[in-house]
Each structure stands twice: as structure tokens, then as C-alpha cells.
Amino acid sequence: MLKKLTEEQKSVILETGIAEFAEKGLNQANINVIAKKAGISVGVLYKYYKDKDAFFLACLRRSLDFLEAIIADFMNGEEKMLARVAKMIRALQYYSRLHPNYVNMYNEITSGSSKKYAPMLARQIEGVSAKVYTEFITKAKENSDIRSDINPMMFAFFFDNLLMMMHFSYCSEYYRERFKIYCGEDVFDNDALIESELLKFIESAFTIDQSAIVHKGQMDIKS
Amino acid sequence: MLKKLTEEQKSVILETGIAEFAEKGLNQANINVIAKKAGISVGVLYKYYKDKDAFFLACLRRSLDFLEAIIADFMNGEEKMLARVAKMIRALQYYSRLHPNYVNMYNEITSGSSKKYAPMLARQIEGVSAKVYTEFITKAKENSDIRSDINPMMFAFFFDNLLMMMHFSYCSEYYRERFKIYCGEDVFDNDALIESELLKFIESAFTIDQSAIVHKGQMDIKS
DNA sequence: TCAAGACGTGAGTGACCACTCACAAGATGG
DNA sequence: CCATCTTGTGAGTGGTCACTCACGTCTTGA
Numbered sequence: 001m002l003k004k005l006t007e008e009q010k011s012v013i014l015e016t017g018i019a020e021f022a023e024k025g026l027n028q029a030n031i032n033v034i035a036k037k038a039g040i041s042v043g044v045l046y047k048y049y050k051d052k053d054a055f056f057l058a059c060l061r062r063s064l065d066f067l068e069a070i071i072a073d074f075m076n077g078e079e080k081m082l083a084r085v086a087k088m089i090r091a092l093q094y095y096s097r098l099h100p101n102y103v104n105m106y107n108e109i110t111s112g113s114s115k116k117y118a119p120m121l122a123r124q125i126e127g128v129s130a131k132v133y134t135e136f137i138t139k140a141k142e143n144s145d146i147r148s149d150i151n152p153m154m155f156a157f158f159f160d161n162l163l164m165m166m167h168f169s170y171c172s173e174y175y176r177e178r179f180k181i182y183c184g185e186d187v188f189d190n191d192a193l194i195e196s197e198l199l200k201f202i203e204s205a206f207t208i209d210q211s212a213i214v215h216k217g218q219m220d221i222k223s
Numbered sequence: 224m225l226k227k228l229t230e231e232q233k234s235v236i237l238e239t240g241i242a243e244f245a246e247k248g249l250n251q252a253n254i255n256v257i258a259k260k261a262g263i264s265v266g267v268l269y270k271y272y273k274d275k276d277a278f279f280l281a282c283l284r285r286s287l288d289f290l291e292a293i294i295a296d297f298m299n300g301e302e303k304m305l306a307r308v309a310k311m312i313r314a315l316q317y318y319s320r321l322h323p324n325y326v327n328m329y330n331e332i333t334s335g336s337s338k339k340y341a342p343m344l345a346r347q348i349e350g351v352s353a354k355v356y357t358e359f360i361t362k363a364k365e366n367s368d369i370r371s372d373i374n375p376m377m378f379a380f381f382f383d384n385l386l387m388m389m390h391f392s393y394c395s396e397y398y399r400e401r402f403k404i405y406c407g408e409d410v411f412d413n414d415a416l417i418e419s420e421l422l423k424f425i426e427s428a429f430t431i432d433q434s435a436i437v438h439k440g441q442m443d444i445k446s
Numbered sequence: 447t448c449a450a451g452a453c454g455t456g457a458g459t460g461a462c463c464a465c466t467c468a469c470a471a472g473a474t475g476g
Numbered sequence: 477c478c479a480t481c482t483t484g485t486g487a488g489t490g491g492t493c494a495c496t497c498a499c500g501t502c503t504t505g506a
Binding site for chain 1: 492493496
């Protein structure tokens with residue numbers, strides 16, 4: 001019973017931490033409780049992690065590694081913009097159900113609770129996706145896959161805002177409630193509808209272009 | 224110096240509470256510190272509010288009353304959809320600068336810290352805007368002001384998601400940082416650009432309709 | 447096989463903080 | 477002007493929890 005911690009056990013400790021932090025938040029989660037639930041002593045937890053903050057950041061890292069894999073998926077493949085977006089929405093729905101805690105860890109840092117790390121974490125976490133999305137939109141613009149009259153950085157930002165809110169809306173207590181208020185008690189039984197409506201929203205924002213507007217003008221003159 | 228609390232003083236207490244809660248969050252904010260900063264004793268604070276939670280909820284109510292006024296503005300007036308949206312974006316920018324703390328109070332409850340009140344608060348806070356936005360979109364759809372092939376509830380939801388994220392992006396530490404990563408260090412000096420790009424994004428999502436798509440198809444055949 | 451080092455244990459400690467209560471200082475009114 | 481009531485005061489209390497350390501148990505290598 002009294003042995004060196006295995007990799008397996010270290011994993012259990014992190015997962016237990018993630019579960020507690022995701023549920024209670026950084027400050028309300030109790031280290032003694034986490035240790036007990038993970039089946040180890042507090043002492044050994046402090047041999048591996050300097051303090052509560054360091055442990056929290058380790059849990060966060062593990063959660064983010066997972067979430068970042070979804071974006072990596074976005075980068076691979078040769079499909080066009082919208083096919084990729086559709087893929088991302090489905091991935092988002094799938095992983096939000098599988099690992100809501102990872103998403104809630106992310107949500108946790110966006111609120112004030114870990115203010116001191118906000119700039120560092122933002123750079124670590126958002127840096128990659130911001131670059132990927134912006135570059136992708138710039139390229140799509142050059143290829144005329146999407147409209148020409150937009151600011152790629154801004155549109156990448158709005159795009160990520162929508163995805164981020166969808167993540168939270170599947171995972172966090174408050175946002176789940178809000179989602180139901182907007183879209184009905186049974187939204188969570190209708191992933192296909194959510195996917196198609198969100199895709200429609202994003203598609204239109206990205207694809208209406210000036211030629212279409214000119215065209216519409218011509219139509220009006222005709223009638 | 225030792226007198227009954229005036230309305231003025233009660234206001235100071237709430238505002239001090241809002242400042243502390245917005246900065247530190249529900250759990251990290253210290254009641255003794257709030258009392259000292261507000262220039263009163265802890266004792267009297269507990270004569271007015273049953274406990275910390277009750278005081279927090281009172282601070283939250285005050286913040287929300289203010290934020291809800293922005294939506295009320297949205298309901299008034301006879302302009303069309305997009306003119307109203309433009310007005311809302313400008314209001315959002317203005318009030319986020321004037322009272323970032325109110326927005327951060329709102330952000331605070333969306334994270335886990337006040338989980339026990341999540342359902343109640345969501346219903347209180349989101350109920351009104353959800354109804355207003357959905358009805359507005361439904362009506363605009365009937366009048367053919369916007370496209371016909373959308374689910375009004377879903378689009379109201381996406382719309383509010385974008386506005387909510389803009390609020391947070393102006394006010395919260397983490398989201399401000401993220402905004403800069405996406406859109407450059409000087410985003411906050413360029414409200415007009417943000418307004419026009421966000422409006423463009425929303426406008427397109429709402430106005431592209433099936434007739435335009437048919438039309439585009441005809442164009443393709445011609446060429 | 448056993449000594450010495452490595453590692454895990456968990457009761458204990460001190461700091462912090464929500465909340466109380468005995469008291470003090472105004473207000474009221476006769 | 478004093479008795480009584482109302483209201484504010486803030487040191488104190490009890491509970492919680494991050495973190496430590498003296499100890500026990502396992503591992504290693506000679």
C-alpha cells in the first residue's frame with residue numbers, strides 16, 4: 001500500500017484536482033479534500049507541487065493540452081473553410097460532453113479568480129488559436145473563398161467568441177441554464193439543429209460579399 | 224461622526240462592495256475590508272444584510288439594474304433592426320468604459336463562484352433579453368427585414384453571445400488580454416472599427432437570404 | 447541482511463475571515 | 477434634562493484550510 005507514486009496515480013491526482021477545481025473554483029477547492037479523494041496524503045501532493053497555485057496550473061495545463069488538440073484538428077485536412085468549421089462544431093459538442101471539466105477549467109481562469117495569471121495564460125492559450133484563425137481567414141480572403149471587405153483579425157475574434165460561448169454553454173452551470181432559457185429546455189437533445197444554425201450564422205457572416213450586394217441592387221432596380 | 228446611515232452612505236457601501244467583488248470575486252473579497260473602505264463597521268453591515276451572500280446579491284442587483292437599462296434602450300425607438308444593433312454596440316462600449324465593475328459582477332456569476340444561485344440568476348438576468356431579442360427577430364422575419372430561413376431563438380442566442388463577449392472583452396482582465404492578442408495592442412483605441420466590423424458580422428448573418436443564394440446560383444450558371 | 451537514503455503520511459499549526467455581542471453613542475419624548 | 481430606545485462599533489470567537497514536519501515505511505546496494 002505504501003509505494004512510490006505510479007504514473008497512473010499521478011494522473012489520478014491531476015484528474016481529481018481538475019474535477020474539484022472545475023466544480024468549486026480555484027479558491028473554494030480544498031487541497032486536503034483533493035488529496036483524500038485521490039487516495040494520497042496532503043504531504044506528498046506538496047512534494048510534487050510547490051503550492052496550491054502550482055498544482056492548479058498543472059491541472060489547467062492538462063486540460064488545455066486536451067482542448068488544444070481540437071484546434072490542431074482544425075489546422076489539418078484540406079477541406080474548405082466551412083467544412084472545417086462544421087467539423088469544429090461537431091468536435092466541440094462531442095468533447096464538451098466527454099470532458100466538461102476541461103472546459104470548466106478554462107472558464108475558471110476567464111473569471112477573476114486567477115487574475116494574477118491572466119496575461120500569461122491568455123498569451124499561452126489564445127495565442128495559438130488567434131494566429132491559426134487569423135491566418136486562415138486571410139488566406140481564404142485571398143482565394144476569394146470568403147468576402148473581401150473584412151478585417152481578418154476582427155472576424156477571427158468574433159468567430160472564436162462564438163465557439164467559446166458554445167463550449168461554455170454546453171459545460172458550465174450558468175451558461176447551460178442560459179442556453180435553455182434562449183433555446184428551450186430540450187436544446188441539449190438537439191445537437192444537429194445547433195450545428196446547422198450556428199453554421200448558417202457563421203457562413204453568412206463570412207460569405208456575403210460586395211458582389212452580392214451589387215447584385216441585390218441590380219435586382220431592386222429590375223423590380 | 225456617529226449618525227444613522229444616510230442613503231448616500233448605503234450607496235457607498237454597495238459601490239464599495241461592487242468594486243471589491245468585481246476585483247476579487249465573491250469568495251476572495253473580504254467583508255471586513257469592504258466595511259473599512261466604506262467607512263462603516265462590520266457590525267452595521269450585518270444589520271442590513273443577513274450574510275455575505277445576501278450582501279453580494281444586493282451588489283449584484285444594483286449592477287444588473289444598470290445593465291438592464293441598456294436593453295431597455297434597445298426596446299424603445301422605431302428604428303430598424305440594424306440601426307438598433309449599432310446603437311447597442313455603442314452603448315455597450317460607452318458603459319463598459321464607465322462602469323467596468325458592473326460588467327465584472329455579471330462575469331463573476333457566470334463562473335462557478337456562485338453556483339448555487341446559477342439557475343435563479345440566469346432566469347432573472349437572461350429571461351428578459353432572451354424574450355426581447357427572440358421576439359424582435361421573429362417580427363423582423365415576418366416583415367422580411369431579415370432572412371427567413373433561421374431559427375429566431377438560436378439567432379437571438381448567437382447575437383447575445385457576441386454582445387456578451389464584447390462586454391467582457393472590454394472589462395475583464397483575461398478577456399481584455401485576449402482581445403489584444405486577437406486584434407492588436409491598440410484595439411481599445413479604435414472603438415469605431417470594432418463597431419463597424421461587429422455590425423458587418425451581425426448584419427451579414429442576419430440578412431443573407433435564400434433569394435440571394437438562388438441569385439448567386441443563377442450568376443454561376445451565366446458565367 | 448541491514449544501514450542509509452528516499453519517499454509517503456497525516457496530525458498539527460498558524461493565518462485568515464465571516465460573523466457576533468457587549469458596549470457606546472446618538473435620537474426621542476415627556 | 478434624564479430615561480429609554482434605536483442604531484453603530486470593533487475586538488473577539490470559532491471554524492476553515494493551506495501548508496509543515498517528525499515520523500514510519502519502502503528501496504537500494506554493498
